[in-house]
Amino acid sequence: MPYKRKKEEIAEALIGDEFLPPQDLQAEKYVLASILIDSTSLLKILDFLKPEDFYSTAHRLIYKACLSLFEKDEPIDIVTLHNELERENNLEKVGGAAYLSEIVGLLPTSAHIVHYAKIVKEKSILREIIRISQDLIYKAHYSMEDAQEILNYAEKAFFDLAYYGKKDTFAPLKEVIKDTIKHLETIYQRGDLITGIPTGFYELDKMTAGLQKGDLIILAGRPGMGKTALALDIVRNACKQANIGAAIFSLEMSKEQLCARMLCAEAKVNFQKFRTGQLDANEWQRITNAASTLS
Structure with missing residues (x-):
């Protein structure tokens, strides 16, 4: 067996043609439909959902066009999206105007866009896990790298994946206030001067109320x-x-x-x-x- 063997052949031998990679095309459509219903809903998923998270090439191109319109501070609707895809020579690649019309009519509301986006993200991560695993199998069988180098590659690949697309730490003040009031209610009901983790040193705990999160x-x-x-x-x-x-x-x-x-x-x-x-x-x-x- 030759040393250089295509990774695609490895993948085919491992999972066979009958298995499709993890995906949810319906969830992908619902994300796009939500954006077309209410373009501001894009703000809820912008920080963690990337174009490459979409399994469908058509959906990836549509989402990318939505992001392009957003970056240019232009409205996102079926007309502007149609023009943007046409300008990028991608309209026919996504199925034309008929497919855009089909998507926009799928949902009555954009209220659940975050839920659908998380499904899309989850499937994307699962596909990436499979890809990394295939790379590792290939390296373990045919690479000239030693075991420690392969372990280092695996550690970095999975570490990067774990943090890929994590939501930013920015949060609307409205949400922060809600969480703060909830915390205040909790410590008020406890009625304890030490609201955090005690250090065991009375004077220190009295000054700090304990070690706080x-x-x-x-x-x-x-x-x-x-x-x-x-x-x-x-x-x-x-x-x-x-x-x-x-x-x-x-x-x-x-x-x-x-x-x-x-x-x-x-x-x-x-x-x-x-x-x-x-x-x-x-x-x-x-x-x-x-x-x-x-x-």
């Missing part, structure tokens, strides 16, 4: 001032009091060193005695109990 908290100080010890205490207290998990990343200490510090803090045992193993029976018992608690 989205906060970036930096512990600053000179070397040897106890920043790591404080951070570990906060993590330990937060996990115990709020019953949550936490991840610790350290460029200075190994996982064993971090664990030893947490055990000593929980057991109230001198760290130097722990390091040298000079523990009495009572301290050993406290370390054992601490291990059970932290586990």
Whole structure:
């Protein structure tokens, strides 16, 4: 078997001709129909739905023309879309004026455009997963790359795909206000001064109301001032009091060193005695109990 084998042949051998790639042509039509009914509905999907997400070439060209009209700040309706496709020499490729008329008459409202767009996006991602998987099979069988290089390719490809088309973090103020009021109602009903995750340090919690979602908290100080010890205490207290998990990343200490510090803090045992193993029976018992608690 020759080293260079077409990926299309690999794909055909894997899935056969009877299997079509994931797609939903009806959902694609509904997205386009929604835009033609109400061009402002395009704003709801603009940030995550791309032309290449459409399986149908005709639908891809129509959506691309809609985006072109939007970028030129022109109205998007069946007349302007017809002219734009004609100008790009794509009108006949999409099925002509008759197909545009068919699409625009599919829906009475554009209210569900986001739902349809998410279906289209989902199918697009599934197709891309298949494509990446076929590439990996091809590389694993016939490439001169070593295993680690192929793993690096796979990691990057799937990582990029996971973030492809993610919605931007911009949000209308109306939505933010709604979420903020909902959060306010929740903490009001709780009636607790600590609305976030407790650190276990009363004065600190009183000033901050706990660690809040989205906060970036930096512990600053000179070397040897106890920043790591404080951070570990906060993590330990937060996990115990709020019953949550936490991840610790350290460029200075190994996982064993971090664990030893947490055990000593929980057991109230001198760290130097722990390091040298000079523990009495009572301290050993406290370390054992601490291990059970932290586990």
